[in-house]
Amino acid sequence: MxxxxxxxxxxxxxxxxxxxxxxxxxxxxxxxxxxxxxxxxxxxxxxxxxxxxxxxxxxxxxxxxxxxxxxxxxxxxxxxxxxxxxxxxxxxxxxxxxxxxxxxxxxGTNFSCPGPEQSVFLVAGGVGIAPLRFFIERNPDADCTLFFGARDSSELAVLDDELFENINLKLTTEDGSAGVKGLVTALLAEEMEKSDSAIVLTCGPAPMMKAVAELAAMCDFRCEVSMETYMCCGIGACMGCVVPAAGDASGYLHACTDGPVMDSTMIDWSRIK
Amino acid sequence: MAETDLKVKLRDDVILKNPVLVCSGTFGYGREFSDFMDPGKLGGIFTKAITPEPRAGNPPPRTIETPAGMLNAIGLENVGLDVFVKEKLPYLATLDTAVFINVAGSSEDDYITVVDRLSVEDAVDGFEINISCPNVKSGGIAFGTHPEPAAQLIAALRNITDKLIITKLSPNVTEITDIARAVCDAGTDVLSLVNTFRGMAIDAVAQSPVLGNVVGGLSGPAIKALALYNVYQVSLSVAVPVIGMGGISNGIDAVEFMLAGADAVSIGTANFIHPDAALRVLGEIVEYCESKRIIAIGEIVGKAHRK
Missing domain, CATH: 2.40.30.10 (Translation factors)
Known part of the structure; x- marks a missing residue:
């Protein structure tokens, strides 16, 4: 619709x-x-x-x-x-x-290109690092900070990648086996307080992205999220992969064609568990 | 040898160039697949269901994979009649294929509104009347589970359109042939069957239904044997052409439906697996016909019937 x-x-x-x-x-x-x-x-x-x-x-x-x-x-x-x-x-x-x-x-959709000298906060939860890795590959000169939240240290091998060598990395694990113990959003909140402006790009579990979107809204930072849902056709035909739309109590967006990357303000986060 | 004549006559004025269509709800409004195949090569397209007003559809999750199949509870999400005419129909009009509008609604008036408006459109070859959506209380299934209301609706639509009427039957009934006969008496030109079978999935970890709508419609290879039997039974009990569907994923599946009595077949869930699935099926039907030295595709229709 x-x-x-x-x-x-x-x-x-x-x-x-x-x-x-x-x-x-x-x-x-x-x-x-x-x-x-x-x-x-x-x-x-x-x-x-x-x-x-x-x-x-x-x-x-x-x-x-x-x-x-x-x-x-x-x-x-x-x-x-x-x-x-x-x-x-x-x-x-x-x-x-x-x-x-x-x-x-x-x-589907792509992340925005950063403006010149625009800081980029990349917030990845687990395997959600995938599209953010591609963003770094395509924007090698961007001023990126990567916030990576893993379950434990066994998930860090993905960072052993020359693409991440010059990236400012902020690491958390849920069990404290590497980096800071806790959730990645806590580190993000600290950095956002210190920053005047940045664009926030995130991919990971829905509760994490919801928290990231809320932080970004509080700080008035632009935020783009990569949504994941059950998906069938992937090309906008089956209407299966819906995400609740903001501003329309019963309306939906489609993760495959309106997304997967959407501006976080397009989404009604109150209807996402 | 000469190539097999693939044409299928649904009515004197509606002839499909080949027997392969694509099912409503699995092919969008056609354009979605145009990067992967030429939809104009199909025998016909059943559009996503159209209702008079736009519909937002059911809460998610709307789909879940099941053994050799999938459940969906989309809830008739669609752009509504006006947007369909302005934004979707012009593309369909460019295609060299038959275009059938799947029509759904909550009331007889809803069906009449859509059929009446689209009957004047040259790009529309006919209507598939959806009296069998299992996912919306007011989505037409109320008409589809008993012969009388089904016949009444089809008679009302017959009164207002000369275009082809295809009635899509639900398998979620006690005796599908009773409903088939009733809608034929009421003036349907063609039957299409089957719509999905009602089913559900439960998340054992969350201890709750997976689908937001609790119940959904099962499709895919899992339902092929069930659909095939429905087609066999119905085609034996009516004289109108039958379009068979339900779990067809290759040319041999399609041939089986035709042997069971389907004049044409429609590809659904397989479109999600390979975006060019319907044309692959068509190619495999042609191979079968050549190997069997079939001159006209109609030769195999109902050939498996034991009367």
Missing amino acids: TESINPLYNTEAMKHSLRTTIVDNTACGGQWNRLEIEAPEIAAAAGPGAFVQVRAWTGISPLLRRPFSIAGTCGDSLIILVKKVGTGTRIITALDVGAEIEITGPL
Whole structure:
């Protein structure tokens, strides 16, 4: 119902559906794998925030493709970070190099480009670091601070990446096994108090993003969130992946076409658990 | 050998160029798929359901995957009649394929409003009357579970339009053939079946229903055998053409539905798995026909019937 209201929507990107192969698949701590997938058309068209849908099996169970934010590009390949949560992600993380995979993308909206000398606060919860990594790749000169909230130190291997070498990193773990013990939003609140202005880009669990959006609103900082929902078609046809819209008590946005990246003020956070 | 004649006659003035359509609610308004395939190559398109006013739909979660299938409870979210005419129909009008408007509503007047307005549009080849949405109390299912109200609605629509009327039947009834016969007597030109089967998913960790709407409609390969039997039964009991749907994901599935009595088939959930699924199915139907030396696709329709 609420179409084309997101100024971030990259309507120019041609979408592609490819049958291709895995170039690299590496475990990177915790329950995550970093996959490189050969997809030159998608890599060329993708912007930070966009996602792909992936299927790496031929049968009917699991059935639907699985959505992943693009974590970056590497030549003709796309990088995705996959956390093992169910049958589909276990199959994908177990793929051998050279294995076949179907991939559709780039789908959805992108994060805004930062203005010159604009500070950028990137707030990642766990595997939500994926699209923010792509943002850093595409904005190498941006003044970025990365707030990374992990469950424990086993999830830090993802930071072992030259892309993060020159980034100001603020680290928290829930169990205190690395960085500051607690939630990433506590560190963010401290930094926001010290800062005059910054754009906040975030991806992670919904309660974290809700807290980040509230902090940003209090400080009057622009905030963009990457929303995750159950998703079927990924291209705006099925109307399944809805996010409650602000200013319309019963209205919805669609994570696949209005998002996944949305300005945080577009969302009615009171209806998100 | 000569290529198989794939044309399907639904009525003297409505002839599909091939027997593969796409199901309402799985193909948006057509344009969404245009990066991946040419929707003009399809036999026809069933649009997302249209109601007179825009509808916001049900609270999330609206979908969940289940074994070899999925549940949805979208709740007829759609842009409404006016926006459909202004923003969606012009694209559909450019396609060299049959366009059938799926019509839903809470009252007879809702259906009449949509059918009346769109009957004047050249781009519209007909209507699929949705009396079978399982996800909205006032979404038409009230008309679809008993022969009399179903027949009354179809008769009222028959009075106001000369365009093709396709009635979409619900499988969530005791005797689907009673409803099929009643809507045929009332003037429907074609039947399409089946809509989704009512089902639910429960989150064992949260100890609560997964879907915001609690109940949803089951689709995908999980329902294929159920849908096939409904098509078989209904096609034996009516004389009008039947469009079969329910878990079709490849050409052989489609051929099975035609052998069971479907004149044409429609692809639903498979569109979410491969955005060009419907054209893949069409290609596989053609391969089957060539291997069996079939001259006209109609030859296989109902061939599996044991009377």
